Amino acid sequence: MGENIRLSVKGILSHKLRSFLTMLGIIVGIAAIIAVVSTIKGTNEQIKNNLIGDGTNTVTVTLNNNGYPMDLQYETLPGAMPALDESVRQELAAVPKVENVSFIHTREYCDSLFYRNNSLSGCRVYGIDGHYFETAGLQIMAGSGFSEKDLAEGRNIAIVDETAVNSGFAGENPVGKTLDIQGEPFTVVGVCGKKSQFEPVIETEQDYYMYMDMRSGSVYIPSASWPVAFQYDEPYTVVIKAASTDDMTTVGRKAESILNGYLTFPAGTGIQYKSNDLAEAASQIQQLSASTNTLLIGIACISLLVGGIGVMNIMLVSVTERTREIGLKKALGAKKRQIRGQFLTEAVILSGLGGVIGIVVGIVLAKVVSVVALIPVAISTPAIIIAVLFSMAIGIIFGLAPSIQASNLNPIDALRYE
Amino acid sequence: MLLELENINKTYMNGKLEVPVLFDINLQVEKGEYLAIMGPSGSGKSTLMNIIGCLDVPTSGNYYLEGTKIAGKSDDELCRIRNKTIGFVFQNFNLMPRESALENVALPLLYAGVPRKERLERAAEALEKMGLGDRMNHNPTQLSGGQKQRVAIARAMVGNPALLLADEPTGALDSASGRQVMEIFDRLNAEGVTIIMITHEKEIAACAKKQMFIRDGRLSGGEME
Numbered sequence: 090m091g092e093n094i095r096l097s098v099k100g101i102l103s104h105k106l107r108s109f110l111t112m113l114g115i116i117v118g119i120a121a122i123i124a125v126v127s128t129i130k131g132t133n134e135q136i137k138n139n140l141i142g143d144g145t146n147t148v149t150v151t152l153n154n155n156g157y158p159m160d161l162q163y164e165t166l167p168g169a170m171p172a173l174d175e176s177v178r179q180e181l182a183a184v185p186k187v188e189n190v191s192f193i194h195t196r197e198y199c200d201s202l203f204y205r206n207n208s209l210s211g212c213r214v215y216g217i218d219g220h221y222f223e224t225a226g227l228q229i230m231a232g233s234g235f236s237e238k239d240l241a242e243g244r245n246i247a248i249v250d251e252t253a254v255n256s257g258f259a260g261e262n263p264v265g266k267t268l269d270i271q272g273e274p275f276t277v278v279g280v281c282g283k284k285s286q287f288e289p290v291i292e293t294e295q296d297y298y299m300y301m302d303m304r305s306g307s308v309y310i311p312s313a314s315w316p317v318a319f320q321y322d323e324p325y326t327v328v329i330k331a332a333s334t335d336d337m338t339t340v341g342r343k344a345e346s347i348l349n350g351y352l353t354f355p356a357g358t359g360i361q362y363k364s365n366d367l368a369e370a371a372s373q374i375q376q377l378s379a380s381t382n383t384l385l386i387g388i389a390c391i392s393l394l395v396g397g398i399g400v401m402n403i404m405l406v407s408v409t410e411r412t413r414e415i416g417l418k419k420a421l422g423a424k425k426r427q428i429r430g431q432f433l434t435e436a437v438i439l440s441g442l443g444g445v446i447g448i449v450v451g452i453v454l455a456k457v458v459s460v461v462a463l464i465p466v467a468i469s470t471p472a473i474i475i476a477v478l479f480s481m482a483i484g485i486i487f488g489l490a491p492s493i494q495a496s497n498l499n500p501i502d503a504l505r506y507e
Numbered sequence: 508m509l510l511e512l513e514n515i516n517k518t519y520m521n522g523k524l525e526v527p528v529l530f531d532i533n534l535q536v537e538k539g540e541y542l543a544i545m546g547p548s549g550s551g552k553s554t555l556m557n558i559i560g561c562l563d564v565p566t567s568g569n570y571y572l573e574g575t576k577i578a579g580k581s582d583d584e585l586c587r588i589r590n591k592t593i594g595f596v597f598q599n600f601n602l603m604p605r606e607s608a609l610e611n612v613a614l615p616l617l618y619a620g621v622p623r624k625e626r627l628e629r630a631a632e633a634l635e636k637m638g639l640g641d642r643m644n645h646n647p648t649q650l651s652g653g654q655k656q657r658v659a660i661a662r663a664m665v666g667n668p669a670l671l672l673a674d675e676p677t678g679a680l681d682s683a684s685g686r687q688v689m690e691i692f693d694r695l696n697a698e699g700v701t702i703i704m705i706t707h708e709k710e711i712a713a714c715a716k717k718q719m720f721i722r723d724g725r726l727s728g729g730e731m732e
Contacts, residue, residue, distance in 0.1 A: 091623065092617055092623070099605060100605075103605055413601065414603060417601045417603070418614070418618075419586065420560070420562060420589060420595050421589070421590065421595070421614055421615045421618060421662075422586050422587065422589050422590020422591070422615055422618040422619065423586065423618045424582075424583045424586045424587075424618070425582060425583060425586075426583075427618060500562050501557050501562050501563055504562075504597070504601070
C-alpha cells in the first residue's frame, strides 16, 4: 500500500499538466457542490436564526378563531375565558426544552394611542407579566422597568421600545412623559430594546411583512393595568422561549394542547389556542431555496461524472503507456491484485486530490459569493467529508475498469509491446 | 534436478490457423548447470524461454520446476513461482525509467512481501555485489548500457532464485560490457546459480558450460558447429 501510494504520487507528479487537467473535472464538480451547499446552509441558518428564531427562539401561542387570530377589537368571546394562573405557567415551563414562559395581552391594532397630538397608531400595545422581557429577549435601555409591585397592582405606567420612541416622541426623551392609551393616561418609565440585533434575509413578500411587523414599535404596560385601557377577561397570549430554534415547533405544539385543555367554550365554536408556527413557514422558504439549489447540485454532479470519465480515460491511456512496465512487474512476480491495487491507488489519489483542491476552491468561491452577493455562507463539514469520500469513490469506480485491464495483461505480450 | 521438460509441444493459434512452434522438447537441467541455447530467429527459442520462465504454458507435455508440476497452476501461483525461483535478465534491460537503480532492484522483493527497510538493504547489497555501490540513486537514464544490465542482474538475483534466465543478455551491449556481463554470469554460476541463457552469438554461448541448439522448434544437444 505504501509502495502503491509512493509510485502513484511519483506518477502523478511526473505528468503534472496531464494530472491537473484530469483532476479539473473533479475540481470543478466538487467546488460547485461545496459552494452551493455552503450557500444553501448559510441562507437556511440565517432564515432559521434571524427570521424565525429572531435570535431568541420565542414561540407565540394565541387564541385563534377558526384559524385566524382572535382580536377583541372586533370580536367577542362566546363564553368566559378560563383563568390562566401561575400554576398553568409552571406546567408550561415544565415542558422539555422550554426555557421561559410569559402570559401577555396584546391586540393586533390599537388605533387610540397618542403622545400629545402625535398618534402612535402603528405601535402595538402589550400587557405583560414579570417574565416577558426575559422570554422575549428584551432589556431596559433607559429609565426603569416594572417592579413586582407595579405588575401586581396594575399602575398606569408604560415602557416603550426604541422604534416607538422614534415614531412617537420625535427625539424627545420619553421617560416621564404621559402616553394616552384608549383615553387613559400612562406614564412612560423606561425605554427597552432587543438584547441582540439582527438583519434578516428578505427574499419574499412574506418575509417583508414578517420583518415590518417586528419593526413596528411596541408599548408595554403591566398586564394588571390592561383592563384600564382595554377590557377584563381578555384572553392571554402565551409567549414561550424554546431552548433552540429547532425545538420551537415541538414546544409550540405541546403548549397548544396543554392550553386547549383549559378551554371551556361550547363545542363547535372553533376557538382554540394555536402556536404561530413560523418554523414551519420558514421550512417552506428553505425548501424552496433548496429545490432550486438541488438543480445546481445536479448540474455539479454531471460535472463530477464528466470528471470521473476523464480519470478513467487517462487511466486507460496510462495502462497502455505502461504495458511494458506491467509485463515486467508480472514477470517479476506481481500478482493481479497488486497490479490492480497500483492503478486503483493512482486513480483514487488523482480524484481524491482533485476533491481536496475542489473543496478549497469551493470554499473560496463560497466566500466570494458571500461578499459579492451578500448571501451568508456556512461551510458544512459533513459536505466536505462527503465530497472527499465521493471523489475517492469516483476514483474507485472509474479506476476499476482500467486497473482490471492492466492486471489481466499477459506478461509475454506486455513485455513484447513496443 | 532443477527442471525437467517432457515432450513439450507448443502451438499458437493464429486466427483459425494452428502454428506449431515447439515439437517434443525434452530437456533436463541439473542444479548448478550453465546452459546456452542457440538458435536463429523464429526457431522457437523465445517460446521455450517463456515456458521455462513460467510466463507461458505448453500446449502439451509436462514441465517440472524444482519437482513441482507447472501445468494447471493459476496465474497468481505462477507469479509466486517466478518471484521465488526465477530471475530474469532481458536484452533491453526492462528497468523502470523513473525509479532509481535501488528501487528497481528492490521491486521483486516488494512482490515477495519483504518490508521496505529490508528490501532496500538487500537491494543495496545486491547492487554492491555488481560493483554499482556508487550508482544506487541514479536513474536508468543516467547509466550506461553495461551498468543498466548489471542493475538488471542485481534485480534478477536479489531474491536469491535458483535459476537465472537470460534472454540475449548481451544483445544490446558493446563487446566490453558484454564480456563484463559474462564474467558476472561465471561468478554467479560458480556460486551455484543455475543459468540458462538464450543467444545467437557463438562467442557468448561459448562462455556457458553446455550448449544446445534449437532449430524449427526442435532442440538438439551437442557440440558447437
